[in-house]
Amino acid sequence: MASYKLNRRAVAHARKLIDARQVVLDSDWGETAPTADDENAFLKSHSWDEYALWHLGLTDGASDETKARYAFVFGDLRRVHRTALIACVYRAAEWRHKAIELAAHRLLQHLDKTTG
Numbered sequence: 001m002a003s004y005k006l007n008r009r010a011v012a013h014a015r016k017l018i019d020a021r022q023v024v025l026d027s028d029w030g031e032t033a034p035t036a037d038d039e040n041a042f043l044k045s046h047s048w049d050e051y052a053l054w055h056l057g058l059t060d061g062a063s064d065e066t067k068a069r070y071a072f073v074f075g076d077l078r079r080v081h082r083t084a085l086i087a088c089v090y091r092a093a094e095w096r097h098k099a100i101e102l103a104a105h106r107l108l109q110h111l112d113k114t115t116g
Contacts, residue, residue: 004097005057006056006058007057007070011107012051024075024080038077039051042077050081051070055074057072072088074104
C-alpha cells in the first residue's frame with residue numbers, strides 16, 4: 001500500500017476556496033470526479049503546482065510532476081465538492097492515512113459551517 005504525506009498547501013487552497021464559497025454542496029462524486037482526460041486538459045493550461053493544490057495527499061516516493069505523485073482530489077479542479085471531501089475522509093480512514101483523514105474531516109466541517 002502506498003504511503004502519503006499531507007499536502008498542506010492543498011489544505012490551505014481548499015480553505016480559501018471554501019471561504020470564497022467556490023463549492024458544490026450536492027453532487028454525485030463518482031460521476032463528477034475529474035477523469036484522466038479532465039486532468040490532462042487542466043495540465044495543458046495550468047502548472048503542476050496548480051494541479052498539486054487540488055490533492056490532499058502527496059505519494060511518498062513518486063516523482064514530482066507525475067499524476068502518481070498526487071492523491072485524494074477534493075474537487076473538480078474549479079470548485080470544492082462536499083462529496084469529494086466525504087470520499088477523502090472515508091478513503092483515508094479505510095487506508096489508515098490519519099493526517100489526510102483528519103485534514104479532510106476538518107475541511108468538511110469548515111465547509112458545513114461556512115455554508116450553513
